[in-house]
Amino acid sequence: MWWGDLVGTPVEGFEKLVIKKRKPKNTVDAYKGCPLVTVRQSADLYRRIEGWAFGTMLAPRQEIRTNVLPGEDSNLR
Amino acid sequence: MWKARWEPYHIEAEQRRQEIKLGACRELGGLSEREVVIAGALVYWCEGTKDKIYRRTEKVSFINSDPALVVFFLRFLGVVGVPRDHVQVRLHIHETGDVEAATKWWSDLVGTPVERFENPVIKKHNPKTTRKNLLDEYRGCLQITIRKGADLYRRIEGWAYGAMLGGDPAEARLISRSDEVLSKILNDRGRQG
Numbered sequence: 001m002w003w004g005d006l007v008g009t010p011v012e013g014f015e016k017l018v019i020k021k022r023k024p025k026n027t028v029d030a031y032k033g034c035p036l037v038t039v040r041q042s043a044d045l046y047r048r049i050e051g052w053a054f055g056t057m058l059a060p061r062q063e064i065r066t067n068v069l070p071g072e073d074s075n076l077r
Numbered sequence: 078m079w080k081a082r083w084e085p086y087h088i089e090a091e092q093r094r095q096e097i098k099l100g101a102c103r104e105l106g107g108l109s110e111r112e113v114v115i116a117g118a119l120v121y122w123c124e125g126t127k128d129k130i131y132r133r134t135e136k137v138s139f140i141n142s143d144p145a146l147v148v149f150f151l152r153f154l155g156v157v158g159v160p161r162d163h164v165q166v167r168l169h170i171h172e173t174g175d176v177e178a179a180t181k182w183w184s185d186l187v188g189t190p191v192e193r194f195e196n197p198v199i200k201k202h203n204p205k206t207t208r209k210n211l212l213d214e215y216r217g218c219l220q221i222t223i224r225k226g227a228d229l230y231r232r233i234e235g236w237a238y239g240a241m242l243g244g245d246p247a248e249a250r251l252i253s254r255s256d257e258v259l260s261k262i263l264n265d266r267g268r269q270g
Contacts, residue, residue: 006260032256047094051101056116057149059108 003035110156117153118236120146128230130254137226137233140169142218144186150221151187157232163224167195170217171202179216187219 004011018036039045108116124146126138141147154164166189168180176197184191198220223229238247246262253259 002256002260005264044097047097048101051098051103052105054098054145055102055105056108056112057145059105 002032007035113153113156114236115240117150117156118233119240120150120153121233122237122241125233128234135227135230137223137230138220139222140218140220142216144183147183147219147221148186154221154223157229159223159226159229163226164189165195165222165224166193167220167222168197168217169200169220170197171200171215174215174217182216183219 001011003009004014015036121137121139124139124141126134126136126140128135139150141150151164166183166187168176168183170176170179176199180191180194180197183189184194197217235251238250241247242250242259242263246259246266249258249262250256
C-alpha cells in the first residue's frame with residue numbers, strides 16, 4: 001500500500017510478493033521492504049545504461065589523475 | 078558442428094550489443110562539473126556509507142571493488158573541492174588475496190603511493206556466496222574516506238536528494254527525514270499535475 005501510493009502503481013498491478021525469512025538487522029525505521037522495479041523487454045535499455053555508466057565513470061581520464069589524488073601536482077586547492 | 082552453425086550469429090549479436098553500448102557512451106560526450114556533482118552524489122547515495130537515524134555518522138566513506146566507480150568517485154571529490162591531503166585510501170581484502178599486489182594495483186590506478194595507504198583490513202570470514210562475476214583478478218575493495226568530511230557528507234546528502242526529488246519534496250525529506258512527509262507531498266503534486 002505504502003509503495004503503491006508512492007510510485008502510483010495500483011496495488012493490483014504489483015507482481016507477487018517475495019517474502020524473506022532472514023532476521024532483519026535494522027528495525028528502527030518503519031520497515032517497508034524493498035520494491036523491485038523490472039522493465040520488460042529491456043535488453044537494449046540495459047546496454048545503453050552500461051554505455052552511459054562507463055561514459056560517465058571513465059570520461060576524461062587525464063583530468064582524473066592530475067586533479068584529485070594525493071599526488072604532487074594536484075590543483076585541488 | 079554446433080559451433081560452426083551458430084558462431085556467426087553469436088558474433089553478430091555480440092557486435093550489436095557493443096554498438097548499442099558504444100553509441101550510448103559516445104552520445105554522452107564530456108561531463109560538465111554540474112553533471113559530475115549530480116552523478117557523484119547519487120553514486121555515493123547508492124554505495125557510500127550513510128548516516129542512520131539510530132547512529133549519527135556524518136562521515137564520507139566509500140568502498141568499492143569496481144575500479145571505474147572508484148576513479149569516478151575520486152574525480153567527483155576533485156570537482157567538489159576536497160583538498161588532496163584529506164583523501165585517505167585503504168585496502169580491504171580477504172586473507173586469501175595478495176595484499177601487496179592488490180595495494181600496488183590500486184596505487185597505480187588512483188595515483189596514491191603505496192606508502193600513503195592506510196593499514197589494510199584483512200577479512201577472515203568464509204564467504205557464503207560463491208560469486209561468479211569475478212572476471213578480473215581478485216584485488217579486494219578500495220575504501221576512500223575523507224578527513225573532516227562531515228560538511229561534505231551533508232552537501233552530498235543535499236545534492237543527492239535535490240537530484241532524486243527536486244524542490245519541495247527534497248527539502249521536506251532533508252528537514253524531516255521522514256518518508257511520510259515525502260509521500261504526502263509527492264501525492265499532492267501528482268494530484269495537481
